[in-house]
Amino acid sequence: RKEVEQDPGPFNVPEGATVAFNCTYSNSASQSFFWYRQDCRKEPKLLMSVYSSGNEDGRFTAQLNRASQYISLLIRDSKLSDSATYLCVVNKDTGRRALTFGSGTRLQVQP
Amino acid sequence: EADIYQTPRYLVIGTGKKITLECSQTMGHDKMYWYQQDPGMELHLIHYSYGVNSTEKGDLSSESTVSRIRTEHFPLTLESARPSHTSQYLCASSINTGNTIYFGEGSWLTVV
Numbered sequence: 001r002k003e004v005e006q007d008p009g010p011f012n013v014p015e016g017a018t019v020a021f022n023c024t025y026s027n028s029a030s031q032s033f034f035w036y037r038q039d040c041r042k043e044p045k046l047l048m049s050v051y052s053s054g055n056e057d058g059r060f061t062a063q064l065n066r067a068s069q070y071i072s073l074l075i076r077d078s079k080l081s082d083s084a085t086y087l088c089v090v091n092k093d094t095g096r097r098a099l100t101f102g103s104g105t106r107l108q109v110q111p
Numbered sequence: 112e113a114d115i116y117q118t119p120r121y122l123v124i125g126t127g128k129k130i131t132l133e134c135s136q137t138m139g140h141d142k143m144y145w146y147q148q149d150p151g152m153e154l155h156l157i158h159y160s161y162g163v164n165s166t167e168k169g170d171l172s173s174e175s176t177v178s179r180i181r182t183e184h185f186p187l188t189l190e191s192a193r194p195s196h197t198s199q200y201l202c203a204s205s206i207n208t209g210n211t212i213y214f215g216e217g218s219w220l221t222v223v
Contacts, residue, residue, distance in 0.1 A: 031209055032209040032210070034211065041150065041199075042216075042217075043201055043214035043215060043216055043217050044154070044201075044212075044214055045214070046211050046212075046213075049211070087154075089212075091209045099205075099212055101146075101153065101154045102153070103152075103153035104153065
């Protein structure tokens with residue numbers, strides 16, 4: 001089983017739609033959680049960190065469910081510019097290893 | 112914007128050649144990483160470093176080697192390039208392992 005699993009998509013949604021992605025992680029000791037965005041042939045960039053109590057940044061809302069070991073990303077009022085691959089990122093502990101990246105969920109927002 | 116730089120951005124090279132991909136960051140981060148990513152595929156960690164004179168192999172086996180003589184510099188070397196090494200190589204850094212990772216723009220390597 002992969003440490004971090006995501007539905008690869010693609011999710012094809014019309015502009016203005018609300019779309020949600022889930023990501024599951026296997027290690028219950030995981031401490032830090034992030035969503036990154038990656039545009040085609042570009043480097044990943046931090047979209048938002050995910051906090052235990054959930055957090056919101058404009059149209060984006062992230063949630064963490066430790067009991068079920070998943071994190072979610074909700075995008076409201078989708079824009080064409082939201083089209084990208086969204087990577088779920090988890091750090092299993094505060095030790096020496098790097099973050100583990102999911103394989104990403106592709107979102108295509110259509111006019 | 113992250114202050115992490117990679118050169119060259121694009122490189123086409125013949126089989127058997129030695130190449131070094133450069134990576135520098137000006138953020139004073141101790142942790143640095145190299146990821147490999149084929150187009151449309153997932154990121155794979157190939158090397159990481161906790162600090163000067165510290166390097167370790169990542170999750171994906173790679174024939175490349177790295178060095179960390181200075182905090183800001185983390186070059187990756189392929190002694191003898193092969194077509195199977197064709198990929199995008201992304202350098203990244205962070206303050207600590209649980210913190211945000213910042214990526215460079217990547218180096219696209221094509222071995223012919």
